[in-house]
Amino acid sequence: MGSISLTIDGRTVEVEEGKTVLQAAREAGITIPTICDHKDLNPYGSCRMCVVEIDGVRGYPTSCTTPAVQGMQVTTTSERLTTLRNRTLELMFSGHPNSCLVCPHREACEKYRPKATKAARSTRCGFCANREECDLRTMALKGGSRDLYLPTLYASYNLERDDPFMDRDYNLCVLCGRCSRICEKIHGKPAISIINRGKWARIGTAFHKSHVHSGCTFCGACIDICPTGTLTDRFARWQGKPEAEVPSTCIICSEGCSVIAQSKGGQSMANIMTGFNPEASLCALGRFGYAQIVNSSQRLLHPLVREGEDHIPSDWEGAIQAAIEGLQVCVGATALVISATTTREDRFLYTQLAEHLQATLLILPAEAANDDPQIREMVGAVQQGKIRGLLTNGDFLSADLLRAANFSLVIDCLPSTTTSLASIVLPAAVLSETGGTFRTAVGTVKQMAASSRAPGDARPEWQILCDLGQALGSAAFDFSRIEAVTPLVSDDPAPAAIDGDPRQNVRELIPRFRGHLLADIVPALAAFGLPATEVAAVEAVTGAGFAILEKREIVPNMHFFKIRAPQVAKFAQPGQFVILMARETSERSPFTLVDWNGPEGWITVVIEEVGRSSRELASLKAGERIAHVSGPLGLPFPIEKKGTVLLGGGCYGIGAIFPLARALRQAGNRVICTIEASSAYLLFFEEEFRAVSDQLILATKDGSRGVWGGVQEVLAQVAQEETLDQFIAIGCTFMMRMVCEASRPLGIPTFVALNPIMVDGTGMCGACRVSVGDQTRFACIDGPIFDGHSVDWDELALRRSAYAREEVQALSQTVDLSALIYKPESDSCGCGRK
Amino acid sequence: MSFSTLQQQAQLEWQEFERPEQLRILIGSATCGRAAGSLEVMQAFAAELDRRKLTAATGIYEVGCLGMCYAEVLVEIRSLDGRRVLYQGVEPKHVPALVETHLLGGEPYLPLALAVMTAETGSELPAFNELPIIHPQVRIVLRNCGIIDPTRINHYLARGGYSGMAKALTLTPEQVIDEIKTSGLRGRGGAGFPTGVKWGFARNSVSDQKYVICNADEGDPGAFMDRSVLEGDPHAVLEGLLIAGFAIGASIGYVYCRAEYPLAIERLQGAIAQMHAHGFLGDNILGSGFGFAIKIKKGAGAFVCGEETSLMQSIEGKRGMPRSRPPFPAVSGLFGKPTNINNVETLAAVSAIMEKGAAWYAGYGTEKSRGTKTFALAGKITRTGLIEVPMGISLRTIIEDIGGGVLGGKPFKAVQTGGPSGGCIPAQFIDLPVDYERLAEVGSIMGSGGMIVIDEESCMVDMARYFLTFTENESCGKCVPCRMGTQHLLRILTDITEGRGTLEQLEIMRKIGDTMKSMSLCGLGQTAANPVLTTLKYYEDEYRAHIVDHKCPAGACRALIRFDINANKCTGCQACVRACPVEAISGVKKKPQRIDQDRCIRCGSCRQVCKFSAVQVS
Structure with a gap:
């Protein structure tokens, strides 16, 4: 191909023939804004942001779809183009919650809330997991003045969680089509495309099938190419932007796919494809399962040495000593049963060890179970006492075999029957926690990168083996780095290829990792038909419990519950809360009482769907039962006649201030209520508040309704007009902190309802400890309402996020399994007509 | 069999059909006639004839649509004395009287008689061609509709059909293209691009395979021109498609017809089978060496599939969604091959032009807009119908003469042309000559031919809202300005019609409309704001009345009246x-x-x- 020259913004640009105007501009260092364009995708032209003016061409062609032509005169910036782009951007953002751009508190918010809050649907910036990486936001913050002031048209789609690994929130989608285009590019026949029409047009599967049934292979390319927070990796999404991305190799099966390992703070986040092309595609395990195995909460953390019936945690020195004592007794009568899911270096060292111990060495394929033929052949030898010592690095040995042996040593990363019966258990660092090399089924040797830290005291196997070898007195184990072992490994055979191709079909994923059932480690994998160890199902609450009389989602993520709880209703007072448990085994979660009726025996609460427990509650329907309702808890707020009282509520706090407002008004106060939300569509209880307040002021962070801003802006406004005798604010920690800072200089007595982590709610556990003034108080029995000006907000924020990682891990294990059953929707064929 | 032999055979069949001393009943049974009850009327005739033992002696024919929607069910009766009378509003209950009086008695049944079909001196009934709705019309595209039995290829042949094809096959493709260029024919799908020039582009693309496509995805609400032609004269369209294929060098033609037109599809399928039987399809047609095949592809009723790039995606089995041009279809179209797309009306004109010559066709119309145009005349008008008029005819002639004026004699307020992509032309322009340029000058478009007459009781805001309801629903969702713009326009229009509007919203609508026009990917989005923009231009006071006075001057917006x-x-x-x-x-x-x-x-x-x-x- 020859080259052509064209003029862009007065500059002569030489490009290869066949390039688009956008590519030509980029080569010349000229930036044109775009969202739908991606270097690995064909031109599409849907976002319309990259329009330019070309002499002799009518209108405003998109530079991404227009081929560069010899002699073309292109203008990329003009007043008209800026106007059109800004308006188009505004139109785009009107279909995407956009308070992250227009909220007056944006900068303070990012300072105090560096991480996004977990939530079901992203209705506002604080909930968006993609904030750090949002291409849309980056583009918008660069340019763009508002001209149209359009309200957000929130589509209110449910968060889709009907598969093991992805959260799909189409409320954030701007239909750039990157996901469906990459899916088509990688898989030929895409699992997703635009479905429906007009305002209901969205990305989806054919006939509304779940992704598990749609032909999706879970390669994750759609997630990695999505410019917004619409498509996310359920596990990685709340961890923010990865700090490191290094090329590595997935060794879960013998395919040994190349990956880019993403990590943050030494924690593995995900493996992604090395490029957006079919050759780089990954299977669900390599893409998503990997990080969940590595980060499993079940990981073995410390060496364990058996003392009679018990395993006693030990340091490495003691454990190694105990191990060699056991091994030395069994020299010449030991079998090493080793999974091929290890590095070449590990296997080399296992071979050396086997030689030193004159032991039998069995290398098991990646997908092997305890019925592997090699193990079956060994059973006789163990029973006859010819093999007395067993060393294994997975869950391959039956209880009978272990009991028959005199000594057993397990080097593994996860607990199993084998570890529970072993003489000694040594915790291994695995996968991304160890370097080394791997030979794939086709014989290629690939490099692995140590990209994450092992949990607890776990060490890489090569290191454990060197420690054992050295302690056994062999000179063949004198290595301090895995790289030193690598040159010694040669002629190692290529492992057998696995059956099927899990990159093409999720039904062909291998079921085991080092003999452990993968679905036991990553429960959601059961969705793909992977076998799991059966556990007794949790009984649904039937006869007992508290009946839900009414339940509705009033605005996205906010669920209104009316529950029959006569004893709570009888004694409830404003400011008090209840602790709910959806099921017998659920977490205890506190919720402020919104309303109650003693004679009728009911209470109401507003539950914001945030994490696992609130989601469990939110999934209950009217007519079902909540296992436990404890309350009323906490101190009632002293209702006195003060004069003029301002109450401010945000999010769940809108519900929480309601009973206070009503009681304060009944006590003769002039009550001004203000409720804030990110956008007009998130405001609720407007009518209810009008009935209990003298004045109601609405505020939205995007200015779509009422005052542009939040409670703090309203406070400033109201305080100028009249004297406030009392101010109560309930909402997120950030909001309460901000309003306290605003009210402090005004000298208004300010009260806030604190929301620390709470367990029992009766003053026993201390989880809800907060510092108010110079005192340590328990929010459950001393609060929850405190003097806002005395609260140590930094400590509260820190304590609230203490279990952030566990909370995220809990989320990744919940799947809407009911949604996995394919049910064609009777009302639509997918053509878009209802 | 040679073409002239086929023509002779056809002539025999046509003469037999036209022979005066035969009892004939012709029933307008296009979808519109059927909706009005033509099949029931036909059954009633069959039963009546059976009762009178006249079945063998009388031929009952289903014919296409004459375009007089207001007068359906239309029945033409021919008695033995050669009298041919057209009856309107026929119901099964009228059948015995019609048979008794006219078929047997030879006397017109006056209560329903509309016109005499043959020139008849001294008749108390007007001649068909002199009817006010018919007289100003020039029926080229609709030349056979309602006249022939569309299921008989010989009827079409006998009236000159396929002689255009026969002539084209003796010429070079370039000569055919020149002929079409000379005729001045412009695309009747709405954009009005010169057809011959378009063919030239596709002709000049070099490829092992090319395609021609007939766009029969008529989707404008209230438009039914293409359906009528397909149902009443399918061969006229297929002949045009074949000529187009010959001209550009395509061996395969597609008819992309919406599945909501089952009768049109049935007629097309029948016509294609007859073309095969006559040797008009297949290899070496009429010994010319040219081979051609026609496939029918049913569309699922998405408005955007009328847009050519979406239509091609749909034929390929993908989601109907437009893409940017270039590349133009003439370079890379269906399955990546050079493709030419014309709409039904264009192709039906092509067959007539090739038959009668470019000069004849160019003799009609204005300088830049040659020939005729069909319109679906609807709304508040006395005679609704499907009409074909020469370009340049005034709106006044169409509305007052052909249409018989506004329904109930009320004042004429505006006419909406071009459907959801078009605009409103206010009463002040009633003497506007109708052609592409003049309609564009006043902010509307020719479109595919929808023409809705509006009287003082129609609210312009409500009408804009109606069209936006349609486009908001039919936007494919691909590009931002169209997907979001239609939603906001509809939201604001709904606010205004329900009394929640603000004056600022008028300016916002103008800005959104301007953005949609300039920034949308395809014609749907580029024109979707037109109903708003033109009504804002000519009827801003009506918008203001809704907003400021909370009044709907037309008395149509329920929340305000x-x-x-x-x-x-x-x-x-x-x-x-x-x-x-x-x-x-x-x-x-x-x-x-x-x-x-x-x-x-x-x-x-x-x-x-x-x-x-x-x-x-x-």
């Missing part, structure tokens, strides 16, 4: 009481009635039934 009964005019007949669906009207018989405003749902039923104009809107 109330119905009251004028006690001076009310006779107490209580017709309104019986018509009210919510029992909101009460009163003593023969005394003025009262409307309970709390109950009233403002449906307007009372106003419609009141014979004394006592129900007033305010």
Whole structure:
């Protein structure tokens, strides 16, 4: 191909023939804004942001779809183009919650809330997991003045969680089509495309099938190419932007796919494809399962040495000593049963060890179970006492075999029957926690990168083996780095290829990792038909419990519950809360009482769907039962006649201030209520508040309704007009902190309802400890309402996020399994007509 | 069999059909006729003839549509004396009288008689061609509709059909393209691009395979020109498609027809089979060496699939969604091959032009807009129908002469052309000559031919809202300006019609409309704001009345109006009481009635039934 020259913004640009105007501009260092364009995708032209003016061409062609032509005169910036782009951007953002751009508190918010809050649907910036990486936001913050002031048209789609690994929130989608285009590019026949029409047009599967049934292979390319927070990796999404991305190799099966390992703070986040092309595609395990195995909460953390019936945690020195004592007794009568899911270096060292111990060495394929033929052949030898010592690095040995042996040593990363019966258990660092090399089924040797830290005291196997070898007195184990072992490994055979191709079909994923059932480690994998160890199902609450009389989602993520709880209703007072448990085994979660009726025996609460427990509650329907309702808890707020009282509520706090407002008004106060939300569509209880307040002021962070801003802006406004005798604010920690800072200089007595982590709610556990003034108080029995000006907000924020990682891990294990059953929707064929 | 032999055979069949001393009943049974009950009428005739033992002697034919929607069901009866009379509004109950009086008696059945089909001196009935709805028309595309039996290729052949094809096959493709260029024919799908020039592009693309496509995805609400032609004269379209294929060098033609047109598809399938039987499809047609095949592809009824790039995606089995041009279809179209797309009306004109010559066709119309154009005339007009007029005819002729003026003699307010992509032309332009340029000058478009007449009782804001409801629903969703713009326009229009509008919103609508026009990917989005922009241009005061005064001047927006009964005019007949669906009207018989405003749902039923104009809107 020859080259052509064209003029862009007065500059002569030489490009290869066949390039688009956008590519030509980029080569010349000229930036044109775009969202739908991606270097690995064909031109599409849907976002319309990259329009330019070309002499002799009518209108405003998109530079991404227009081929560069010899002699073309292109203008990329003009007043008209800026106007059109800004308006188009505004139109785009009107279909995407956009308070992250227009909220007056944006900068303070990012300072105090560096991480996004977990939530079901992203209705506002604080909930968006993609904030750090949002291409849309980056583009918008660069340019763009508002001209149209359009309200957000929130589509209110449910968060889709009907598969093991992805959260799909189409409320954030701007239909750039990157996901469906990459899916088509990688898989030929895409699992997703635009479905429906007009305002209901969205990305989806054919006939509304779940992704598990749609032909999706879970390669994750759609997630990695999505410019917004619409498509996310359920596990990685709340961890923010990865700090490191290094090329590595997935060794879960013998395919040994190349990956880019993403990590943050030494924690593995995900493996992604090395490029957006079919050759780089990954299977669900390599893409998503990997990080969940590595980060499993079940990981073995410390060496364990058996003392009679018990395993006693030990340091490495003691454990190694105990191990060699056991091994030395069994020299010449030991079998090493080793999974091929290890590095070449590990296997080399296992071979050396086997030689030193004159032991039998069995290398098991990646997908092997305890019925592997090699193990079956060994059973006789163990029973006859010819093999007395067993060393294994997975869950391959039956209880009978272990009991028959005199000594057993397990080097593994996860607990199993084998570890529970072993003489000694040594915790291994695995996968991304160890370097080394791997030979794939086709014989290629690939490099692995140590990209994450092992949990607890776990060490890489090569290191454990060197420690054992050295302690056994062999000179063949004198290595301090895995790289030193690598040159010694040669002629190692290529492992057998696995059956099927899990990159093409999720039904062909291998079921085991080092003999452990993968679905036991990553429960959601059961969705793909992977076998799991059966556990007794949790009984649904039937006869007992508290009946839900009414339940509705009033605005996205906010669920209104009316529950029959006569004893709570009888004694409830404003400011008090209840602790709910959806099921017998659920977490205890506190919720402020919104309303109650003693004679009728009911209470109401507003539950914001945030994490696992609130989601469990939110999934209950009217007519079902909540296992436990404890309350009323906490101190009632002293209702006195003060004069003029301002109450401010945000999010769940809108519900929480309601009973206070009503009681304060009944006590003769002039009550001004203000409720804030990110956008007009998130405001609720407007009518209810009008009935209990003298004045109601609405505020939205995007200015779509009422005052542009939040409670703090309203406070400033109201305080100028009249004297406030009392101010109560309930909402997120950030909001309460901000309003306290605003009210402090005004000298208004300010009260806030604190929301620390709470367990029992009766003053026993201390989880809800907060510092108010110079005192340590328990929010459950001393609060929850405190003097806002005395609260140590930094400590509260820190304590609230203490279990952030566990909370995220809990989320990744919940799947809407009911949604996995394919049910064609009777009302639509997918053509878009209802 | 040679073409002339085929023509001779066809002539014999046609002459037999036209022979005067035969009993014939022709029933207009296109979809429109069927909807009006033509099949029931046909059954009634069959039963009546059977009863009178006349079945063997009488031929009953289903013919296409004459375009006189207001007069359906239309039946032409030919008696033995050669008298041919067209009857309107025929119902099964009229059948015995028609048979008795005309078929057997030879006398026109006057209560239903509309016109005589042959020139007949001394008749008390007007001649068909002299009917005011027919007289100003020039029927080229509709030349055979309602005249021939569309299921008989010989009827088409006998009336000159396929002679255009036969002539084209003796020429070079370039000569055919020149002929079409000379005729001045422009694409009738709406954009008006010169057809011959378009063919030239596709002709010049070099490829092992090319395609021609007939766009029969007629989707504008209220437009039914293409359906009528396909149902009434399918061969005219298929012949045009074949000629187009020959001209550009395509061996395969597709007809992309919406699945909601089952009768059109049935007629097309039948016609294609007949073309095969006559050797007009397949290899070496008429010994010319040219081979051609036609496939029918049914569309699932998405408006955007009328856009050519979407249409091709749909044929390929993908989601119907437009893409940017270039590359143009003439370079890379269906399956990546050079492709030419014309709409039904264009192709039906092509076959006529090749038959009668470019000069003949160019003799009609204006300088830049040659030939004729079909329109679906609807709305508040006395004679609704499908018409074909020479370009340059004035709106006044169409509305007043052909259409018979505004329904009920009310004042003419505007005419909407071009469907959801078009605009409103206010009454001040009633003498506007209708062609591509002049319509564009006043902010509307020719479009595919929808023409909706609007009177003083139609609210322009409400009408804009109606069209936006359609485009908002039919936007494919791909590009931002169209997907979001239509939603916001509809939201604001709904606000205004329900009394929640603000004056700032007018400016915002203008800005959104301007953005959609400039920034949308395809024609759907680029034109979707037109109904808003033109009504804002000519009827801003109506918008303001909704916003500022909370009044709908036309009395159409339910949230802003109330119905009251004028006690001076009310006779107490209580017709309104019986018509009210919510029992909101009460009163003593023969005394003025009262409307309970709390109950009233403002449906307007009372106003419609009141014979004394006592129900007033305010």
